[in-house]
Amino acid sequence: MKCAPFDYVCANSVEEVVKVLGEADGDGKILAGGQSLVPVLALRMARPSVLVDVNRVPGMGRIRPVEGAVEVGALVRHSQLVEQTHHPLLAEAARWIGHTAIRTRGTTGGSIAHADPSAELPVVAVGVGASATVAGPTGERTVAADELFVSALVTSLDDDEMIVGVRFPLPTRWGFAEFSRRHGDFALVTAVVAEVDGRVRITLGGVAAVPQRALAAEQVLADEGTAHDAARAAAAEIDPTADLHGSAPFRRAIAGEMVRRALVRAGIE
Amino acid sequence: MDISFSVNGEITYLQVEPRRTLADALREDCGLTGTHLGCEHGVCGACTVLVDGEPARACLMFAVQADGTSVTTIEGLEGTDGQLHPLQEAFVAHHGLQCGFCTPGMLMSALHLLDTDPDADRETIRDEMSGNICRCTGYQGIVDAIEAASSAMKQH
Numbered sequence: 001m002k003c004a005p006f007d008y009v010c011a012n013s014v015e016e017v018v019k020v021l022g023e024a025d026g027d028g029k030i031l032a033g034g035q036s037l038v039p040v041l042a043l044r045m046a047r048p049s050v051l052v053d054v055n056r057v058p059g060m061g062r063i064r065p066v067e068g069a070v071e072v073g074a075l076v077r078h079s080q081l082v083e084q085t086h087h088p089l090l091a092e093a094a095r096w097i098g099h100t101a102i103r104t105r106g107t108t109g110g111s112i113a114h115a116d117p118s119a120e121l122p123v124v125a126v127g128v129g130a131s132a133t134v135a136g137p138t139g140e141r142t143v144a145a146d147e148l149f150v151s152a153l154v155t156s157l158d159d160d161e162m163i164v165g166v167r168f169p170l171p172t173r174w175g176f177a178e179f180s181r182r183h184g185d186f187a188l189v190t191a192v193v194a195e196v197d198g199r200v201r202i203t204l205g206g207v208a209a210v211p212q213r214a215l216a217a218e219q220v221l222a223d224e225g226t227a228h229d230a231a232r233a234a235a236a237e238i239d240p241t242a243d244l245h246g247s248a249p250f251r252r253a254i255a256g257e258m259v260r261r262a263l264v265r266a267g268i269e
Numbered sequence: 270m271d272i273s274f275s276v277n278g279e280i281t282y283l284q285v286e287p288r289r290t291l292a293d294a295l296r297e298d299c300g301l302t303g304t305h306l307g308c309e310h311g312v313c314g315a316c317t318v319l320v321d322g323e324p325a326r327a328c329l330m331f332a333v334q335a336d337g338t339s340v341t342t343i344e345g346l347e348g349t350d351g352q353l354h355p356l357q358e359a360f361v362a363h364h365g366l367q368c369g370f371c372t373p374g375m376l377m378s379a380l381h382l383l384d385t386d387p388d389a390d391r392e393t394i395r396d397e398m399s400g401n402i403c404r405c406t407g408y409q410g411i412v413d414a415i416e417a418a419s420s421a422m423k424q425h
Binding site: 002042182 | 328
């Protein structure tokens with residue numbers, strides 16, 4: 001199908017984006033890579049009156065290693081994340097996003113702001129304790145990843161706010177595992193294991209409306225339990241819903257196995 | 270809106286509605302109907318073109334976003350004398366198509382793959398081509414064709 005008509009603004013600065021979004025009064029949308037938004041428009045699941053194209057806003061396409069973390073500009077494409085070597089977990093996770101022709105367009109800020117429950121980057125963001133820099137009418141603020149994701153496709157961002165960059169702490173050990181039906185499909189379950197500040201964090205995607213920490217499983221590890229025990233704890237503590245891609249028990253079993261694999265890949269057995 | 274971009278090396282000026290996708294602009298406004306539209310929401314890969322050398326789904330990009338870029342479509346693949354590209358030759362020789370609907374997207378994805386990784390093995394080819402759906406061939410002939418084209422292009 002074709003999109004419903006909209007006004008198009010090609011913004012040249014973050015200030016302009018925020019201003020246009022403010023004037024649209026909740027009826028504006030940011031267009032970045034368009035790999036999630038344009039299908040939504042084409043299927044007419046949304047019909048915003050204004051699209052603000054941020055692709056030509058300068059200064060948001062860089063990846064910058066800083067002390068203990070990597071700062072990723074909102075416009076960094078998934079293909080850039082795959083190529084970079086500063087943050088190996090981000091590179092591995094980005095390889096699992098869609099296909100080449102999607103990774104060349106899709107952006108870090110877009111994926112985080114879209115907050116799809118089965119997307120990879122939100123799980124990594126919660127997994128390493130990332131924080132987003134958000135620009136709005138009164139300036140910038142920092143939002144922690146676990147305060148950003150509210151529900152499926154819903155974030156705590158205001159209508160006139162925009163993510164300009166994301167700071168991903170560097171884990172000392174990490175593991176990533178994902179299960180999808182076919183290569184490049186949406187994930188049924190994603191597991192991220194990341195050791196940050198001496199604590200092993202286990203985060204699951206695809207089992208709830210937002211990325212979910214497996215806190216009981218983390219505690220099992222803190223009590224010197226094995227990867228196998230932690231995986232069982234993770235499978236027990238989640239409450240996945242069934243859909244046509246898999247029943248709840250199936251997702252629970254897959255989640256446990258993905259946690260086990262991610263732990264083993266992190267060198268935790 | 271007025272836009273200008275290069276299509277297969279030719280500067281093109283268009284007046285488009287913002288909601289016009291790049292795919293529709295190429296097909297309807299430029300008359301380049303080689304770029305096919307299957308699903309129109311980014312799943313099938315039939316509309317894959319190169320934008321500034323990178324593969325992109327032309328149904329997920331608005332034509333206004335292509336302003337100032339350089340776009341290559343399937344029509345830009347053959348030589349100026351009408352000589353088929355080695356990839357096209359290989360698709361013919363190895364039964365890389367049946368109905369042909371997915372073929373333009375397949376070829377553009379394969380072109381980018383062999384540009385960036387001329388030594389791609391079968392597993393890499395399968396991985397990289399997974400974003401293009403074919404409902405006829407079972408993919409075997411497509412992978413064979415790309416592998417053959419890779420050797421042919423290296424000999425040139």
